[in-house]
Amino acid sequence: MDTDDLSREVYNGIIIEAEKLTHDLTLHYGLLSNDCKNEIEYIDKAKKLTRKIMELEDYELDELFWGNPPDKEKLDFTLRKIISNIEEIIHIPIKKRYYD
Numbered sequence: 001m002d003t004d005d006l007s008r009e010v011y012n013g014i015i016i017e018a019e020k021l022t023h024d025l026t027l028h029y030g031l032l033s034n035d036c037k038n039e040i041e042y043i044d045k046a047k048k049l050t051r052k053i054m055e056l057e058d059y060e061l062d063e064l065f066w067g068n069p070p071d072k073e074k075l076d077f078t079l080r081k082i083i084s085n086i087e088e089i090i091h092i093p094i095k096k097r098y099y100d
Helices: 008-021 023-035 039-055 058-064 072-089
Strands: none
Touching: 008 023, 008 039, 008 072, 023 039, 039 072, 058 072
């Protein structure tokens, strides 16, 4: 699947939220879509990725962001926001989501 296949709700809640912090974070969420069959799987994997990033040590964040990690406090805020957005999105029935 491609990020173009995601609903506006999912795209805005995850991809755009990540982009607000850094394009490098956006890339990780974008690449994640390649391994997914549908939006439900993408949301599940995005949630797991977000929680995994939240647990990384500083040196692991440095590797994840190719030697240019964002401010830790801003990253944590963004990741919490993505989790919050996911929690809201999963309560929206798929038939009521908007697709381009």
